[in-house]
Amino acid sequence: MANFSTGDRMRKPKGDRRSTEISLVIRQTMEACILTHLMPRSQIDIFVQVLQADGGTRSACINAATLALQDAGIPMRDIVTSCSAGYLNSTPLLDLNYVEDSAGGPDVTVGILPTLDKVTLLQMDAKLPTNTFEDVMQLAIEGCKAVANYIREVLLENTKQLECRRGL
Amino acid sequence: MRNLQLSFNQTQKVRLEKALERLESLSSKSNPNSCVTVGDTIPVYEDGILKGHGTSDQKGELAATVCGVVERINKLIYVRALRARYKPETGDIVIGRVIEVVPKRWKLEINFTQDAILMLSSMNLPDGIQRRRTAVDELNMRSIFTENDLVCAEVRSSQGDGSLQLQARNQKYGKLERGQLLTVDPYLVKRRKQHFHHLEEYGIDLIIGCNGYIWIGEHVEARDKMVVDQGSNSEQLIAECDKNSMDLDEQDGTCTPREARQNICRIANAIRVLSRLGFNITVEVILETVNLSNSLNLDIHDMLGSEFYVLVAESEAERRSLSKRKR
Numbered sequence: 488m489a490n491f492s493t494g495d496r497m498r499k500p501k502g503d504r505r506s507t508e509i510s511l512v513i514r515q516t517m518e519a520c521i522l523t524h525l526m527p528r529s530q531i532d533i534f535v536q537v538l539q540a541d542g543g544t545r546s547a548c549i550n551a552a553t554l555a556l557q558d559a560g561i562p563m564r565d566i567v568t569s570c571s572a573g574y575l576n577s578t579p580l581l582d583l584n585y586v587e588d589s590a591g592g593p594d595v596t597v598g599i600l601p602t603l604d605k606v607t608l609l610q611m612d613a614k615l616p617t618n619t620f621e622d623v624m625q626l627a628i629e630g631c632k633a634v635a636n637y638i639r640e641v642l643l644e645n646t647k648q649l650e651c652r653r654g655l
Numbered sequence: 656m657r658n659l660q661l662s663f664n665q666t667q668k669v670r671l672e673k674a675l676e677r678l679e680s681l682s683s684k685s686n687p688n689s690c691v692t693v694g695d696t697i698p699v700y701e702d703g704i705l706k707g708h709g710t711s712d713q714k715g716e717l718a719a720t721v722c723g724v725v726e727r728i729n730k731l732i733y734v735r736a737l738r739a740r741y742k743p744e745t746g747d748i749v750i751g752r753v754i755e756v757v758p759k760r761w762k763l764e765i766n767f768t769q770d771a772i773l774m775l776s777s778m779n780l781p782d783g784i785q786r787r788r789t790a791v792d793e794l795n796m797r798s799i800f801t802e803n804d805l806v807c808a809e810v811r812s813s814q815g816d817g818s819l820q821l822q823a824r825n826q827k828y829g830k831l832e833r834g835q836l837l838t839v840d841p842y843l844v845k846r847r848k849q850h851f852h853h854l855e856e857y858g859i860d861l862i863i864g865c866n867g868y869i870w871i872g873e874h875v876e877a878r879d880k881m882v883v884d885q886g887s888n889s890e891q892l893i894a895e896c897d898k899n900s901m902d903l904d905e906q907d908g909t910c911t912p913r914e915a916r917q918n919i920c921r922i923a924n925a926i927r928v929l930s931r932l933g934f935n936i937t938v939e940v941i942l943e944t945v946n947l948s949n950s951l952n953l954d955i956h957d958m959l960g961s962e963f964y965v966l967v968a969e970s971e972a973e974r975r976s977l978s979k980r981k982r
Contacts, residue, residue: 526817528816557692559739561721562721563693563720564693566692642722643691646722648679649737649842650724650737651681651682653737653933654678654682
């Protein structure tokens with residue numbers, strides 16, 4: 488995370504617990520969907536730099552990593568999209584920003600494989616009763632699917648452009 | 656168009672858009688390619704198909720695992736990813752950089768998922784005799800290639816675990832000196848019969864490696880023996896020449912002449928512009944671009960400016976529509 492990305496300037500961006508946790512989360516999410524057996528004895532490095540952290544940092548990193556991996560032509564089972572949702576004032580809210588997040592309500596981050604309908608990441612950092620949790624998670628999944636549609640369009644557009652530019 | 660840091664004024668933008676639109680309309684008429692993204696199901700029209708690269712079986716249907724173009728050849732269906740790493744095939748000419756010298760082999764980096772291996776036995780010895788490699792040869796490996804040398808070789812085979820073996824048993828292969836290496840995306844280089852080109856009018860050797868590494872260098876006659884040079888790129892040679900002689904134009908035996916260096920830079924810039932625009936890199940296109948810049952009397956550094964960029968896009972659109980009309 489860049490020094491200037493949060494409200495107060497961070498002194499040491501690397502090695503603090505939050506960055507390490509986000510890195511671990513991204514790694515586990517990606518490991519679940521990359522077909523690693525097709526690339527034996529190789530290492531895939533994913534570098535993400537956050538320029539502005541305003542809530543939903545984790546989700547933004549995962550979406551960016553998906554796009555980068557797809558652009559690099561690494562075979563994956565499906566794209567991974569992620570979105571966060573919360574619950575404030577008895578309403579489920581989608582994609583909290585920093586102010587809403589720091590209000591102290593629960594924050595659920597979900598990462599799914601949209602076509603296969605499988606969940607690869609599920610994190611929550613407060614207490615929620617089960618039925619409310621189901622609503623909030625459903626909302627987050629819908630958000631993920633919306634992001635997935637957009638990512639698909641962009642990737643398709645980019646592929647078409649590269650292919651036609653290249654010619655025969 | 657990646658890493659585009661050029662600033663276009665209004666007319667240039669309009670001209671660029673028009674040229675690109677023209678290219679798009681040409682290609683959409685000629686090949687209705689089906690582009691897929693990950694997870695898309697690929698329509699299957701017949702039974703008994705073979706599932707190739709980039710596909711996987713999901714819930715009984717064929718799904719793509721990469722973003723790319725679906726290719727169907729008889730019963731084989733595969734997805735060709737565009738900006739992926741180099742995919743080697745036997746017999747490809749590649750250019751690699753030596754990373755490591757290990758017992759009996761060199762490890763080269765060729766823009767592949769793993770390092771390629773060049774065995775000592777797949778290499779012609781400096782004295783040209785065909786004999787068994789002894790321990791003395793092994794100890795002298797570093798005098799043939801050392802770290803960070805550029806080597807041109809051919810793909811011999813790919814092993815079971817995915818690693819690649821190269822061979823350099825021909826006169827044309829071996830260490831590359833006195834020139835410039837350019838990196839482009841591998842998908843822009845098509846497999847042709849000829850990858851070594853000698854451009855007579857510029858006195859330049861052009862090697863278009865299938866892995867996206869392109870070598871532009873001063874023309875060297877057929878190598879009879881490995882010439883071990885202290886400096887392995889033209890900059891170092893120029894520095895040496897500067898130390899030796901005050902006058903740059905003085906032609907020394909070991910110095911690359913200024914003309915040749917200018918030609919090398921011109922061709923290199925032409926390739927850079929073509930790769931930024933995403934056009935296929937072939938000798939004809941490169942020569943046309945260089946001729947275009949020469950006819951306009953552009954300075955070499957102007958070739959990387961926005962005006963030349965737009966001109967190259969327009970001329971490419973022109974060329975493709977002409978070739979389409981001929982067909």
